[in-house]
Amino acid sequence: MSNSAPLIVRLLASSVSVANRAGKIVRDVMSKGELGIVEKGKDDYQTEADRSAQKCIIASLSAQYPKLCIIGEEDNPDNETEVPSDWLIVDADKEVLLLNCPDSLLGVKEEDIVVWVDPLDGTAEYTQGALMLKRNPWERGKMYLMHPFISMKWYLSLLQSNYGFLEHVTVLIGIAVNEKPVAGVIHQPYYKSIVDGEKKLGRTIWGLQEAGVGGFSSAAPPDSLIITTTRSHSNPLVEKALQVMEASQILRVGGAGYKVLQLLEGQASVYVFASPGCKKWDTCGPEAILSAAGGKLTDIVGNFYKYGASESRPNKMGVLAAVNDDLHKYAISKIPQELKEALANK
Numbered sequence: 001m002s003n004s005a006p007l008i009v010r011l012l013a014s015s016v017s018v019a020n021r022a023g024k025i026v027r028d029v030m031s032k033g034e035l036g037i038v039e040k041g042k043d044d045y046q047t048e049a050d051r052s053a054q055k056c057i058i059a060s061l062s063a064q065y066p067k068l069c070i071i072g073e074e075d076n077p078d079n080e081t082e083v084p085s086d087w088l089i090v091d092a093d094k095e096v097l098l099l100n101c102p103d104s105l106l107g108v109k110e111e112d113i114v115v116w117v118d119p120l121d122g123t124a125e126y127t128q129g130a131l132m133l134k135r136n137p138w139e140r141g142k143m144y145l146m147h148p149f150i151s152m153k154w155y156l157s158l159l160q161s162n163y164g165f166l167e168h169v170t171v172l173i174g175i176a177v178n179e180k181p182v183a184g185v186i187h188q189p190y191y192k193s194i195v196d197g198e199k200k201l202g203r204t205i206w207g208l209q210e211a212g213v214g215g216f217s218s219a220a221p222p223d224s225l226i227i228t229t230t231r232s233h234s235n236p237l238v239e240k241a242l243q244v245m246e247a248s249q250i251l252r253v254g255g256a257g258y259k260v261l262q263l264l265e266g267q268a269s270v271y272v273f274a275s276p277g278c279k280k281w282d283t284c285g286p287e288a289i290l291s292a293a294g295g296k297l298t299d300i301v302g303n304f305y306k307y308g309a310s311e312s313r314p315n316k317m318g319v320l321a322a323v324n325d326d327l328h329k330y331a332i333s334k335i336p337q338e339l340k341e342a343l344a345n346k
């Protein structure tokens with residue numbers, strides 16, 4: 001690795017490589033078919049892929065940057081830090097290493113950085129994707145009966161979706177300095193593309209404040225107001241916030257990372273989630289990339305979240321993101337006072 005690049009640039013380049021490896025772990029767990037699902041709370045699950053991908057990311061980054069503060073979504077009850085040697089990644093993405101570091105970040109030291117890790121964003125979609133990979137209808141039926149958290153409505157929508165929910169799954173790494181997300185990675189393990197005539201699975205999107213974004217083709221926002229929102233964590237407040245937006249279309253997809261990808265790629269213009277379910281690891285990386293691309297992510301009142309190590313994990317006041325300032329202002333102006341109060345009092 002080039003040691004001459006500034007710390008933030010090196011850390012982002014390492015995070016891109018580590019996220020690629022974590023994405024392979026996510027696919028490998030799915031291929032083996034033993035998901036090891038643990039219920040953490042209501043509508044809140046963890047799998048072997050969440051646990052292993054997080055171990056890979058934290059072990060790789062802390063070995064290279066020992067003074068970093070790294071906060072991951074998943075608890076590690078056995079405090080197990082040993083990982084298989086092929087999970088320890090020391091590579092760094094060559095394209096990212098060439099980025100121009102903004103002057104304001106040149107003097108940043110490891111101790112000044114907080115890294116927020118969501119090893120698998122869209123766990124609900126991942127577990128439901130597993131259900132659909134069972135080709136044999138008998139096996140699928142058996143798995144359906146074993147999933148206490150999948151309703152018939154979801155099962156039918158899965159059938160119609162051509163098994164596509166796995167595309168909603170992402171690996172998220174967010175890099176914050178002075179409580180602000182300055183760089184981030186969204187890796188999409190199940191993104192399908194053809195490179196040099198060969199089928200390829202997975203892609204990695206990155207962004208660095210004042211330097212740029214990469215890993216995807218940016219597109220202009222849609223002509224009409226298209227909103228993206230949750231498909232697996234809705235409730236009456238979430239629905240109320242959607243109603244008042246007067247959108248031409250509402251897309252219901254999984255994961256905070258995937259919804260921000262939809263904004264970046266021009267499939268939607270605003271992301272609205274008026275509920276406290278998202279946490280700092282869901283939004284740090286996506287917020288950094290979106291703002292490097294000219295967009296904005298805040299709570300539903302319009303305040304930025306802070307990403308210092310001592311901040312509370314939940315994004316209590318929901319998420320409101322848009323591809324540009326004007327659309328963000330419009331969306332904030334539509335949220336009624338009583339909805340803001342209802343969330344504040346939750």
Ligand SMILES: Nc1ncnc2c1ncn2[C@@H]1O[C@H](COP(=O)(O)O)[C@@H](O)[C@H]1OP(=O)(O)O
Nearest residue numbers: 044120121122123230233254255256277278282
């Ligand atoms: N009620 C909730 N409980 C747990 N996690 C939630 C909840 N709501 C949202 N999340 C997290 O925020 C992400 C985006 O939410 P949604 O898909 O509903 O829009 C989810 O994939 C999940 O992250 P994760 O899958 O990493 O646990």
Ligand SMILES: [Mg+2]
Nearest residue numbers: 044045073123
């Ligand atoms: Mg989770």
Ligand SMILES: [Mg+2]
Nearest residue numbers: 118121122282
């Ligand atoms: Mg998440």
Ligand SMILES: [Mg+2]
Nearest residue numbers: 073118120121
């Ligand atoms: Mg997660």
